[in-house]
Amino acid sequence: MSTLLTVKQLVSQRAGRTLFADLSFDLQRGDVLHIEGVNGAGKSTLLRALVGLVQLQAGDIRYFPESALPTDANDWRQQVLFLGHKPGVKAELTALENVSLQAQLSGVESIEPWQLLATVGLLGLEDLPAGQLSAGQQRRIALTRLWYSQAPLWILDEPFTALDTDGIELLQQRFAEHTAAGGAIILTSHQPLTWQPTRLQRLRITGGDE
Numbered sequence: 001m002s003t004l005l006t007v008k009q010l011v012s013q014r015a016g017r018t019l020f021a022d023l024s025f026d027l028q029r030g031d032v033l034h035i036e037g038v039n040g041a042g043k044s045t046l047l048r049a050l051v052g053l054v055q056l057q058a059g060d061i062r063y064f065p066e067s068a069l070p071t072d073a074n075d076w077r078q079q080v081l082f083l084g085h086k087p088g089v090k091a092e093l094t095a096l097e098n099v100s101l102q103a104q105l106s107g108v109e110s111i112e113p114w115q116l117l118a119t120v121g122l123l124g125l126e127d128l129p130a131g132q133l134s135a136g137q138q139r140r141i142a143l144t145r146l147w148y149s150q151a152p153l154w155i156l157d158e159p160f161t162a163l164d165t166d167g168i169e170l171l172q173q174r175f176a177e178h179t180a181a182g183g184a185i186i187l188t189s190h191q192p193l194t195w196q197p198t199r200l201q202r203l204r205i206t207g208g209d210e
Ligand SMILES: Nc1ncnc2c1ncn2[C@@H]1O[C@H](COP(=O)(O)OP(=O)(O)OP(=O)(O)O)[C@@H](O)[C@H]1O
Pocket: 014, 015, 019, 037, 038, 039, 040, 041, 042, 043, 044, 045, 046
């Protein structure tokens, strides 16, 4: 089962224009798909459509096409980790509580939240309400999920947003580990990757303007 996803002839119309049409790609284990495009081009729309949060006008999205399993929507959802462009942390909870809650909601019990905070460079800030942390620190809380996710496919909308150079480097190291272990990643980013994935695909969404 090396193909994780096939996407055929997707069409999205939004805000009175066609964002993309006839958009097709395959994603194999080990692949990184970097989706590029200007503000408003339709990158988030595409990612959200892939995980069923936005309805498209046409097209076919198929997870694990070579496998008899998983067969229903619930099964593929457990195999896909989606992180949207907002960090999605709870402002009133501490950094530590946020990490624990995220793990709990992901159905993971065997994690050590302190260890995760140390991994993403937040030790010392664990007892502060997340709302008092910087944008980059909040992003780091959200990204701790990538250190325990068992999902082979990660779909990440602007994961580098607000991260400093060290944070970007740390995240790309994690991406490299994930793809080396047979995972795949679809991500949007306005900045080029500074890491060179072994299997990189680039897809430019034009928002109908080019
Ligand atoms: N909920 C919505 N309802 C209607 N139109 C929307 C909605 N969300 C986004 N759009 C429109 O769809 C278009 C594409 O938006 P999208 O968020 O996918 O762009 P993007 O490429 O991710 O942009 P950015 O780089 O700024 O994040 C924009 O014109 C936007 O106004």
